[in-house]
Amino acid sequence: MSTNGKGDKRLVADRRYPKSAAKPAAAPRKTRRKPAARKVRRGPLGWIAAFVRWILRLAFRVTAVIVLVAGLILGAMVWSTSTTLPEYQALLDGRARGSVTMLDADGRIFALRGSQFGGAVTVDSVSVHLKNAVIATEDKRFYSHFGVSPRGVAGAVRINLSEGRGPLSGHGGSTITQQTAKLICLGREYDPTEWKSEADYVADCRQSSLQRKAREAIFAMAMEVKYSKDQILSIYLNRAYMGAGAYGAEAAAQRYFGKPAGALNPSESAMVAGLLTAPSRLAPTANLKRSQDRAATVLRLMNEQGFLSDADAAHWQANPASLSSDSQSLDGGYFGDWVMQTGPDFLTRDTTEDVIISTTLDPRIQRATAEAVNKVFSEKVRDGSKAEVAVVVMSADGAVRAMVGGRDTDASGVFNRATQAVRQTGSAFKPFVYATALELGYSPLDTVVDEPFCMSIPGSGRWCPENYTNDFRGRVTLTDALKHSLNIPAVRVSESVGRDLVMRVAADFGIDRALQDTPALALGASEATLLEMTGAYAGILNGGSSVTPYGLRELRIKGDDTPLMGTGGGIAERVIRRDAAEQLTWMMEKVVSEGTGRRAALPDRAVAGKTGTSQEARDAWFVGFTADYVTGVWMGYDDNTPLSGVTGGGLPAEIWQAVMLRVNEGLPPRPLPMQAPAPSQVQQAPQQSPERAPTAAAPSRAERETVLEQLLRSILGGN
Structure with missing residues (x-):
């Protein structure tokens, strides 16, 4: 390679390219100086705001600690309670512990009291329509809550206050789980040595004080820990009173419709579920029209919650349930209630035996009286x-x-x-x-004078009776x-x-x-x-x-011909x-x-x-x-x-x-x-x-x- 004779010169990179293309050297990095701390001067308002912020932070921390501790205590109580609960089969209870069958003067059955029909059912054995009707009526969020529904309680309190009652009077906002807890008396069994009668025991179980509500909520959550939702609902369907002496879904189905609970159609299911609100007043044996109206409302709720289509709801509302022929033949409700009160409790209201009572009721005269x-x-x-x-x-x-x-x-x-x-x-x-x-x-025919008349009554002064017509007839006979x-x-x-x-x-x-x-x-x-x-x-x-x-002529135990008591x-x-x-x-x-x-x-x-x-x-x-x-x-x-x-x-x-x-x-x-x-x-x-x-x-x-x-x-x- 030839040269120009001026000697070899080293080629350097910066000379290969124009100076304008060269990358400028990086400028020395300036150190960012911290501004000198300024002394903040707070006025009175600043100090107050700071104090408020400190109080709020303290309150939040204390509240968080309290909530955490309360949660731990509540969790411990719920867990402890759940360990004392028996297996759910022990709580199903068909409620068939004793019945009273009343016969009229002709020897025909006219009234039934007590647990006439027994047999425990489960969610799987009852009609699906009955299950849906109960959920739609009593607790539509049953399968999603943890035993207590804060939203339901708040709504109930609001309604009670708006209607002029106390916060716990009237609507309770109870879930099905809470109602079940109440039905089994928070796990406390009936002890005849502790109570005068089972009625007193039941009345105590139905108390609605604030303390009782708190215990009920804990027990309900413990049930949710111990049992499945279907098991809780099964207990409820067996324990609930459904009017006319029927405890549980099976008894109600047999009492009103003469069929098992598994065979109820939507209209019949709605009628049974509707009884849970007020079983005695809404019982179809007491007032069929009122019971049918309530069932129509239940069918509407089932439709709104997706359990029934519009067409099905309309069909069953147009075809309401009616009583079976056997149920329609029963009458004398007031008379039957009175007879139950005149007999001894252990053989009537609190009987554990099947009792037959012969009465003085004349069915012809009873019908004639009601018709008149x-x-x-x-x-x-x-x-x-x-x-x-x-x-x-x-x-x-x-x-x-x-x-x-x-x-x-x-x-x-x-x-x-x-x-x-x-x-x-x-x-x-x-x-x-x-x-x-x-x-x-x-x-x-002796006579007495009807004329103005006054008496001095010690402590009351003068008393002057008057006739209804405000006139006087003079001397009249006692007959007149x-x-x-x-x-x-x-x-x-x-x-x-x-x-x-x-x-x-x-x-x-x-x-x-x-x-x-x-x-x-x-x-x-x-x-x-x-x-x-x-x-x-x-x-x-x-x-x-x-x-x-x-009204009671004779009382005997079913299957025994010897009367235990007479008129x-x-x-x-x-x-x-x-x-x-x-x-x-x-x-x-x-x-x-x-x-x-x-x-x-x-x-x-x-x-x-x-x-x-x-x-x-x-x-x-x-x-x-x-x-x-x-x-x-x-x-x-x-x-x-x-x-x-x-x-x-x-x-x-x-x-x-x-x-x-x-x-x-x-x-x-x-x-x-x-x-x-x-x-x-x-x-x-x-x-x-x-x-x-x-x-x-x-x-x-x-x-x-x-x-x-x-x-x-x-x-x-x-x-």
């Missing part, structure tokens, strides 16, 4: 009225033949106004005033005074013969519930139940002997002479044929009775009898609201007539056991002048008691 009440209320009671009614029909010996305890004429498990409503008797009490006078020898229900003559007679004796006669006839020892006693200021009043009138019909109303009632001791009772019946017949009770008159037979209207028309009564039956009717409001335009001689008398027309259908008319007074017996009854004691013509208290005792001893000794 329904007819009168549908035709003569205004729409929307909440007035209630009760009717009792019995024989002269106290045997109850029919009972209606409310406008739902064949309900069971609800308030029975015939036996549980204690109400003022009003003028229906007056026959016992005149019974006392007749027993002391007075005649129905009773048939026109005059108040002033009744008070005069009561004070003259002795209020103490009136109280004694009334009590002996069965009206002994805290009788008020005041002049107003004669006007029915004291209280009684309809059953007591009807029983007392039965004593007048039978000739003056008291009766104990009864618990019937005719007892004589209260007044037979001729006094027959004269009183004659006077009471005038009440119906000529007086305030005309609307109760029957076309083919004599009737004796008495109207009654309590103070401010809060209660209206008609109690009366033919030769065969005694019937009592009461009307009023449960909350004591005064009746509007109703007195004992109005709707109660009309209901009485409607009932007795049907009851006496086909029976030959028989004369009443009454005795007209002889005109020669007429005398002036002792009077009581205003502000004065009884006149000298009236016997003294000692003389009255002596006469009454002698009469009773001679009568009882002769019989």
Whole structure:
């Protein structure tokens, strides 16, 4: 390689390329200097903000620690509780521990109580529709929560507060798991040595205090740890009460539809699931229409939650479930409830045996009574009225033949106004005033003065009774005074013969519930139940002997022919002479044929009775009898609201007539056991002048008691 002669020069990289293409050397890196710390000056607001931030950070840390500790404690409690739970099969329980079958007077079954049908079921053995209906109705998030639903509890509290109740009163927001925990009483078994009855044990299990709710939540979460969701639901389906004495899904299916729980269609399943909210009130045996309406709501919920298609939901809503023929033949709900209360607990309400009870119920009379009440209320009671009614029909010996305890004429498990409503008797009490006078020898034709009258009552001042019509009739017979229900003559007679004796006669006839020892006693200021009043009138019909109303004739264990107990009632001791009772019946017949009770008159037979209207028309009564039956009717409001335009001689008398027309259908008319007074017996009854004691013509208290005792001893000794 040749050169130019100037010598070899080293080729360097930077000369191979133009200078402009050379990469400039990197500039020396400047060190970033930290700015000098500035002294921050905080004013008062800055210090306050810093303090608040510190408090919040501290609160958060403390809260986090508390939550962590509480979670650990709760987890330990849940785990500890779960270790004490038995295997789930031990909790299934078919609830078939004892049943009561009631027979009417013809020997046919009319009512069932207790666990009539047994057999444990599981989620897999019941109808899938029933499972879905229960979940849709009771707990739609059942398969996703951990035993407690905070959202459900919050919603329930909000609803309760918005409706003016306490946060834990009313809606509970309980999950199915919590309800199951309550049904098994948080694992606490019934111990008869600890509780007076199983009813007390159950009541304690149903408490809803805040402490109880907390224990229930822990127990529910423990169940979720121990059991699967299907196992919990199976326990629930076996334990829940579903009305009409049916515990569990199998019992309800058999009781209402005569089929196993696995064969229920969507409509039947919806009806059974709907009962869980209020089993006694919604039971189809109590009110089929109300139960069907509730089932329609359940079907809608099933549709909304995807368990039923629109078409299926519409189909089953249009074809609601109905009772089986066997269930439809059962009636006498109020009567059956009353019989259960009159027998011993260990053989009725708390029985562990299968018991058969023969009763006095007449199915024909029961149906006739219910039909009459329904007819009168549908035709003569205004729409929307909440007035209630009760009717009792019995024989002269106290045997109850029919009972209606409310406008739902064949309900069971609800308030029975015939036996549980204690109400003022009003003028229906007056026959016992005149019974006392007749027993002391007075005649129905004796006279008493009806004129303005006042008395001085110690501690209350002057008391001036008035007649309902606010007029006065002058001198009237005792019969006229009773048939026109005059108040002033009744008070005069009561004070003259002795209020103490009136109280004694009334009590002996069965009206002994805290009788008020005041002049107003004669006007029915004291209280009684309809059953007591009807029983007392039965004593007048039978000739003056008291009766104990009864419905139970015989009780025995199923499969055993030897009765364990017999009739618990019937005719007892004589209260007044037979001729006094027959004269009183004659006077009471005038009440119906000529007086305030005309609307109760029957076309083919004599009737004796008495109207009654309590103070401010809060209660209206008609109690009366033919030769065969005694019937009592009461009307009023449960909350004591005064009746509007109703007195004992109005709707109660009309209901009485409607009932007795049907009851006496086909029976030959028989004369009443009454005795007209002889005109020669007429005398002036002792009077009581205003502000004065009884006149000298009236016997003294000692003389009255002596006469009454002698009469009773001679009568009882002769019989």
